[in-house]
Amino acid sequence: MTFKRISFISSHDGDILSMDYSHRGSMLASASRDRCVHMFTDDYIPSNTIADHSAAVTAVKFANRDYEFRLMSCGTDKCLCFCEVMNNSGKTDISREQHYVEKHSMGDMAIVERLCLHDQPAFRGSGCSHFRPQLSLNLCICRQLHIWADI
Known part of the structure; x- marks a missing residue:
């Protein structure tokens, strides 16, 4: 197998630290030291x-x-941002839904699309159903996992 670069995009003023494709590959997002x-x-x-x-x-x-x-x-600003992405007539609109500030910087996150939470002690009595989409796991510098659930 041989790979060949098909595109080169100069977009950030700092090092790119993360990138992710949307579910069907229709969008790409990149995150950087340039904030x-x-x-x-x-x-x-x-x-x-x-x-x-x-x-x-x-x-x-x-x-x-x-x-x-x-x-x-x-x-590293200790913030966690949740935005809604809307496609309106070929134009992409972004609106910030939530913005949280934690005590420590966050290094990485993973999204779990389907997860059974009803047996987990932290979620008992929270009103969540058997399967819930979008559980964001955030790895922090403070050596802890901070778990955010869309409940």
Whole structure:
């Protein structure tokens, strides 16, 4: 197998620390030390820039839920941002849904699309159903896993 570079995009003013493709590969998001998240179409054309962080953005992930499209990012500014991504007549619009500040910087995250939570002690009595989509796991510098669930 031989790989060949098909595109080169100069987009950030700092090192790129994370990137993620949307569920069907229709969008690409990249996160950088320049405090920005850039989004690109499936043709690698820049579509949006999100500047919600005040320090390096260490991770960016897409998540889908019931026809909703979300983008999550975290960084060394101790912030966790949740944005809704909407496609309106070929134009991509971004709206910030939630913005949390933690005590420690966050290094990485993973999105679990289907997870059984009802047997977990932390979720008993929380009103969550048997299967819930989008569980964001955030690895922090403080040597702890911070778990965010879409309950």
